[in-house]
Amino acid sequence: MNCDGFRHWLDRGADAAEVEGEAASVHAAGCPRCASTLRDMCRIEIVLRIPLAAPRGLAERTLAAIATGVRGPAGGRPSTRAQALIEAAAPVAVLACLAATIVALGTGSETLVRDPASPAGIMAGVVPAIAWAAWQLFHWPTSLVERA
Amino acid sequence: MTDNDEALAERAARGDHKAFGELVMRYQHRVYTLARRLGNSPADAEDAAQDTFLRAWRALSQFRREARFATWLYRIASRRALDVALKRRSHETYEFDLDDAPLTSMALQGDDAIGDAERRDLERLIGALPPIQRAVITLYYYQDRSVRDVATALGIPEGTVKTHLHRARLSLRRELEAAEDRSGESA
Numbered sequence: 001m002n003c004d005g006f007r008h009w010l011d012r013g014a015d016a017a018e019v020e021g022e023a024a025s026v027h028a029a030g031c032p033r034c035a036s037t038l039r040d041m042c043r044i045e046i047v048l049r050i051p052l053a054a055p056r057g058l059a060e061r062t063l064a065a066i067a068t069g070v071r072g073p074a075g076g077r078p079s080t081r082a083q084a085l086i087e088a089a090a091p092v093a094v095l096a097c098l099a100a101t102i103v104a105l106g107t108g109s110e111t112l113v114r115d116p117a118s119p120a121g122i123m124a125g126v127v128p129a130i131a132w133a134a135w136q137l138f139h140w141p142t143s144l145v146e147r148a
Numbered sequence: 149m150t151d152n153d154e155a156l157a158e159r160a161a162r163g164d165h166k167a168f169g170e171l172v173m174r175y176q177h178r179v180y181t182l183a184r185r186l187g188n189s190p191a192d193a194e195d196a197a198q199d200t201f202l203r204a205w206r207a208l209s210q211f212r213r214e215a216r217f218a219t220w221l222y223r224i225a226s227r228r229a230l231d232v233a234l235k236r237r238s239h240e241t242y243e244f245d246l247d248d249a250p251l252t253s254m255a256l257q258g259d260d261a262i263g264d265a266e267r268r269d270l271e272r273l274i275g276a277l278p279p280i281q282r283a284v285i286t287l288y289y290y291q292d293r294s295v296r297d298v299a300t301a302l303g304i305p306e307g308t309v310k311t312h313l314h315r316a317r318l319s320l321r322r323e324l325e326a327a328e329d330r331s332g333e334s335a
Contacts, residue, residue, distance in 0.1 A: 007321060010317065010321055011314055011317045011318045011321060012314065012317075013293075013313070013317065033325075033328070036328055037321060037324055037325055037328070040270075040324040040328075041317070041320065041321060041324065043262055043266070043270060044270050044273065044274065044320055044324075045289065046262060047262065047267060047270045047271060047274070048274065048285060048286055048288075048289045049289045049290075051177040051178045051180070051181040051290075052177065052180060052181045052184055053177060054176040054177045054179075054180035054181075054194070054197060055180070055190065055194050058176050058180065058194060058197060058198060059169070059172045059173050059176045061198060062172055062176075062197075062198045062201045062202065063165070063168075063169050063172060065198070065202060066165065066168070066201075066202065066205055067165065
């Protein structure tokens with residue numbers, strides 16, 4: 001290996017386990033300049049590996065902020081009652097969507113236009129609204145977590 | 149026996165403050181260093197680090213074991229650190245300060261001891277790299293040389309991580325050789 005090959009090996013990460021690692025070691029043993037660069041690169045790696053010390057009290061201040069009311073992972077989740085509502089909303093959303101489709105495909109849309117005050121007309125108008133509301137409710141927990 | 153990060157994160161996600169406190173103690177130095185290396189002043193880096201942990205606490209329910217906890221946390225940390233740096237428009241520079249003490253005295257002992265002056269020189273070389281290269285090379289060593297984890301943490305492709313790593317090493321090596329040439333001429 002020559003100096004160029006050695007530099008190329010250094011720039012790839014100076015992995016001693018690579019096939020070229022041994023050849024690189026042999027080259028460095030006989031080339032003071034490359035040996036010096038390798039030593040310096042290893043020292044940079046040491047500097048990069050050892051983190052700077054965080055300011056004194058950072059952890060304590062962070063934990064104090066959490067203890068004094070920053071909404072935590074449990075806060076990002078809906079309450080048990082809300083969870084039950086959401087779980088109930090899922091099948092309601094599906095059923096309402098199905099009902100809306102059936103009504104729309106059937107006589108609902110026609111009745112809605114002809115006689116909106118009739119029970120069928122009211123159903124044709126209300127069922128899609130229920131479907132939409134149920135769908136929104138179903139997606140509520142996701143929006144809660146995203147806001148958190 | 150100490151719990152691993154993922155077990156602690158699971159307990160913390162159930163609201164265990166003590167478990168989250170342990171994670172904060174483990175990662176405060178690395179998160180702070182990452183914020184510094186991304187170009188934040190010590191005060192801004194402290195804010196970014198604190199904000200990272202607060203966001204992590206709020207989002208713990210979203211943590212899945214598909215990634216390591218460290219990778220997930222570094223992702224939040226790098227975004228926060230970049231946001232803060234961009235707001236301050238200070239992300240292009242990284243002024244190393246000798247008050248930025250290393251976490252351990254490991255680097256300052258033994259045959260390979262690195263003194264303050266030498267450390268300052270080496271930090272200056274790291275500081276001359278573009279921010280993304282500083283972030284990549286810093287995370288590379290924090291993530292046990294895993295290119296994949298660095299890519300996940302920074303949200304960039306693995307090939308891009310490799311490119312930045314190569315460029316960072318090339319720049320550092322050239323600077324080191326130039327410094328050696330200068331010291332050889334002056335001697």
